[in-house]
Amino acid sequence: MKSLTPLVRNQIIKAQRAEITEYYTYKKLAQKAKSKSNRNVLSEIADDEKRHYEIWKKYSGREVNPSRWDIKKYYWLARIFGLTFGLKLMERGEERAQINYKHIGKEIPEAIQISKEENDHEKELIALIDEDQLKYIGSIVLGLNDALVEILGTLAGLTFALQNNRLVALAGVIAGIAGALSMASSEYLSNKSEGKEDGAIKSAIFTGIAYVFAVIFLVVPYFVLNSPFLSLAWAVLDSVFVVFIFSYYISVANDQSFKKRFLEMIVLSTVVGLISFGLGYLARLIFGIEV
Template sequence: MTDPRVSHDLSLARTLILDELFDLSLYRKLRDITRDPDAQRILDALIAVEVDHLAFWKRFFAMDIEHLDVRRSIKLRLLTLTCRLFGVTAVHLVLEAIEVHGVRKYLTLWTQFHGQSLGAALHDILMDEFKHEDVLVTSLTERKINAEKIRNIFLGLNDGLVEILGAVSGFFGAFGSASLVLIASSTTAVAGALSMAAGAFLALNSEQEVRATESAKKRFLGEISESTVMAEPPLASAAFVGIAYLIGATIPVFPVLLGADTAVFSVITAGLMVVIISTILSFLSGMDITRRILLNLAIITVAVSVSYGIGLLAKRIWGIAL
């Protein structure tokens, strides 16, 4: 029989074992800090499942790892601290986020190694995920992570930050005056927030009307009709997008409000917030955190460069001087 350590990448083996060790360590930490009986019961069941999973991967790869690496140790401390500070709600959110990450990771690997010994092993782990862990976590959290809310918040924050950072850069390139940049950026931010909120409301309201028409047609034809009630009402969705946009827009404007006379401080502040926001939302929704951070940093780099260049060009063409 072929040794799994030879047939599979050792780095993948190490990753799978460390991920299970991290989940097990996290569940044990959360079990120690939570006082909610339901959460304790679910965590006890999850710990038992993770103990089996960890032992399985160690046997499969004939590799024994007892300690987390530095990156996972830091992540464990941060998540534990967050749950200590924000209580049982944070515990619920972390449990669901970890579950989403686990399912996506194993599904991707199962697709990649389908038909191989590793694929068969992943199949059994996924059955545990779907039949036990996912059911346990869902019974506790009742799906507090709403995909539409994540989308709306991320859409608003990202658009507000990128658009107003671009505006601040362009205005500095054209005017060079902090007071004019502040006025122009603030009015642009308010107009942008209203526009984003209105766009979200009209789009979802139109979708709701189309669904209602399709549902009425199916009822007339005697067909089974799905519910026309949307997970996120148009008005609530519009409010989420608009408020998130304003919050995102204040990030690049804030350094100017404090007296910055160049766009450099706005760029640095926006870059740091992009990393923080991308990390949090990517973790909660199960997205690839590194990919999301790099993509958003690339976007704001392009936005700043193009906007500042347009501002300088406008200053040269129209001779703006203040």
């Protein structure tokens, strides 16, 4: 066996642990996959990971145990948030990120080919996974974005105009339900008009659910607190949290820029909120509203 420098040997052992951990994760997910095509894709990637592990084992001369914690973590992330999100998050995991294939390649030429397979072939296979979370991601974005902009704007305006938590919360709930139904029906009709009849109902459902989810996050503070302005501040923080989580999800699942998407949604929500805030204040002054 070729003599390796301590640094490269350490890198190989890390690569072995990453490969065998991912092998068991893919295998476990393949066993639970309902779709035959998804099951085949997951099994094929698992076989690739096991093959890579055996190559590294040839050079390290030792067995390496998988990370049981990582197997459970990524398995449940994939089950809860979708296969694509969970698997892409695993592929960019901390241990995988610490592996320098170019450095290993100086002593083991095969490392470059393995790196290429990790970056290209497995990404192509993951892209073949079929799941509703990504198929209808546009509908989810539409529902979340509209709710965050419209309802946060409504709450901001009513907070200054009415300064009464119960009334603002009630108006927010009514506006939220009406908005969710309106957005869902619009999404349904839009898909029908474009000839996408098979997915029209699902698109409408995803849009409506995303809208309602955002509304709940924004309105809850008005039911919990007594101060309308503290409630508004909490609602704003909730909107930032929702945007942060969803932007991160999209950036991982679709290989997009997290910073760009996050800033776009934050700026849009902030501008609309400030305008609505100002309009509410003007309405209170002009019409002399006192509640």
